[in-house]
Amino acid sequence: MSRASDRAYASIRDSILSGELAAGAPLGEEALAKKVGVSRTPIRDALRRLEADMLIRRTESQRSFVAEWSIDEVADSFELRAMVESLAAKRAAERMRPETLEQLRVCDSRINTATEEKKPDVNAFLEANREFHALILEAAASPRLSAMLTNLVEQPIVWRTAHHYSRDELRRSHREHGELLSAFARGDGEWASDIMSAHIRRAFHAYADAHSGLAAIGSGGQDL
Amino acid sequence: MSRASDRAYASIRDSILSGELAAGAPLGEEALAKKVGVSRTPIRDALRRLEADMLIRRTESQRSFVAEWSIDEVADSFELRAMVESLAAKRAAERMRPETLEQLRVCDSRINTATEEKKPDVNAFLEANREFHALILEAAASPRLSAMLTNLVEQPIVWRTAHHYSRDELRRSHREHGELLSAFARGDGEWASDIMSAHIRRAFHAYADAHSGLAAIGSGGQDL
DNA sequence: TCACCGTCTATTGTATACAAATCGAAACGG
DNA sequence: CCGTTTCGATTTGTATACAATAGACGGTGA
Numbered sequence: 001m002s003r004a005s006d007r008a009y010a011s012i013r014d015s016i017l018s019g020e021l022a023a024g025a026p027l028g029e030e031a032l033a034k035k036v037g038v039s040r041t042p043i044r045d046a047l048r049r050l051e052a053d054m055l056i057r058r059t060e061s062q063r064s065f066v067a068e069w070s071i072d073e074v075a076d077s078f079e080l081r082a083m084v085e086s087l088a089a090k091r092a093a094e095r096m097r098p099e100t101l102e103q104l105r106v107c108d109s110r111i112n113t114a115t116e117e118k119k120p121d122v123n124a125f126l127e128a129n130r131e132f133h134a135l136i137l138e139a140a141a142s143p144r145l146s147a148m149l150t151n152l153v154e155q156p157i158v159w160r161t162a163h164h165y166s167r168d169e170l171r172r173s174h175r176e177h178g179e180l181l182s183a184f185a186r187g188d189g190e191w192a193s194d195i196m197s198a199h200i201r202r203a204f205h206a207y208a209d210a211h212s213g214l215a216a217i218g219s220g221g222q223d224l
Numbered sequence: 225m226s227r228a229s230d231r232a233y234a235s236i237r238d239s240i241l242s243g244e245l246a247a248g249a250p251l252g253e254e255a256l257a258k259k260v261g262v263s264r265t266p267i268r269d270a271l272r273r274l275e276a277d278m279l280i281r282r283t284e285s286q287r288s289f290v291a292e293w294s295i296d297e298v299a300d301s302f303e304l305r306a307m308v309e310s311l312a313a314k315r316a317a318e319r320m321r322p323e324t325l326e327q328l329r330v331c332d333s334r335i336n337t338a339t340e341e342k343k344p345d346v347n348a349f350l351e352a353n354r355e356f357h358a359l360i361l362e363a364a365a366s367p368r369l370s371a372m373l374t375n376l377v378e379q380p381i382v383w384r385t386a387h388h389y390s391r392d393e394l395r396r397s398h399r400e401h402g403e404l405l406s407a408f409a410r411g412d413g414e415w416a417s418d419i420m421s422a423h424i425r426r427a428f429h430a431y432a433d434a435h436s437g438l439a440a441i442g443s444g445g446q447d448l
Numbered sequence: 449t450c451a452c453c454g455t456c457t458a459t460t461g462t463a464t465a466c467a468a469a470t471c472g473a474a475a476c477g478g
Numbered sequence: 479c480c481g482t483t484t485c486g487a488t489t490t491g492t493a494t495a496c497a498a499t500a501g502a503c504g505g506t507g508a
Binding site for chain 2: 499500501
């Protein structure tokens with residue numbers, strides 16, 4: 001991460017995910033270069049990578065902007081994610097090793113702790129949740145699937161403002177994770193797949209309820 | 225396509241897909257620059273894009289090589305493709321417009337002509353086949369789905385040596401396309417999805433049969 | 449002979465200068 | 479008043495020079 005282009009990539013990406021750079025904001029190479037403190041060359045490198053991540057869009061004349069998402073595109077994105085992540089769960093269930101299952105249980109208990117504190121610790125919840133899903137993806141053992149899912153998950157929609165959820169919603173998410181663990185322990189791929197699909201679809205509807213009427217996305221929900 | 229980086233991208237990509245650059249071959253920037261006739265700057269741009277396409281891999285120290293695929297990775301790839309393309313078929317069936325259906329019928333008849341000639345015209349078949357699938361993808365109306373599927377389809381495995389198929393196999397493919405048309409005409413998404421999934425899975429098994437025992441991929445089959 | 453280490457070369461990373469193209473605004477004409 | 483054109487400012491594209499770094503080769507010592 002010490003190379004300039006990596007720093008540029010991380011810097012711009014963080015700015016987009018955090019909302020510092022709003023959806024639709026123009027991304028001039030010169031301006032970014034000055035901001036990050038490197039020349040335009042590594043900035044151009046970073047922009048290509050961010051384009052592949054679909055975090056930025058380019059006009060026909062190659063000008064870059066922070067990607068904007070219509071509600072339909074967000075819906076598509078969740079639909080694809082439900083499909084891809086449920087396949088990951090199926091494959092994971094079929095390949096689950098005891099060590100991984102144990103790691104998942106540890107995550108699960110961390111999630112439980114975060115949820116049941118006097119005031120739910122949302123940051124701890126999110127971190128453990130992220131790791132839970134990452135472990136499943138790793139257990140699915142498919143590089144392409146990993147690449148696809150990473151692109152689907154790492155969006156401003158998923159990252160921003162995950163703090164709007166009630167304790168009941170956190171608990172429901174936790175309960176679904178528990179069910180996933182059961183499916184994994186039994187190696188039942190279809191069961192795991194169905195739970196995961198429902199898990200993601202519920203997250204989408206929670207998002208849609210919270211943002212109904214919005215034409216473009218400025219903030220979003222987290223898959224809990 | 226007149227910019228140097230676009231020419232570089234197209235040139236390197238063609239070399240990989242055609243097999244001129246074998247799987248695992250090293251891709252030095254300087255050498256590519258000389259070959260394409262541009263400087264290293266657009267070459268680096270092109271390599272980033274090809275990396276996003278998963279046509280090349282990079283070592284930790286950023287040296288580039290033509291991607292190699294184990295048989296397991298190829299199987300993964302087909303599994304993902306069956307999933308993604310069957311979703312595309314489902315969405316297309318639910319959104320199908322008469323004009324698109326008509327265009328699909330035209331493709332279908334071109335495929336029929338190519339198949340039933342004295343000596344099957346495989347190139348015409350492949351072009352019409354490609355357009356058939358592209359029309360479905362467009363009708364699915366999901367940019368992300370398009371991006372995912374393009375990455376899955378544009379691989380050496382799918383592109384190279386599609387000339388090994390018998391007339392019977394071409395006919396079977398054509399028959400499946402006909403069934404897809406029926407599903408589209410009736411707007412039956414589940415039917416379309418199931419046919420497409422079977423269509424892709426059959427292509428994989430044809431591939432696996434033809435290349436059984438191969439550890440890494442040098443040539444491949446085409447989804448017929 | 450083999451392992452280790454330093455140097456040397458080849459390759460990639462970055463900065464900068466300049467060329468080309470595009471966008472916007474002002475001037476012009478209808 | 480609106481549309482069009484033209485020109486300047488801004489932005490991206492490319493080439494090149496140089497810096498940094500990884501990999502290869504050969505030498506040295508045990």
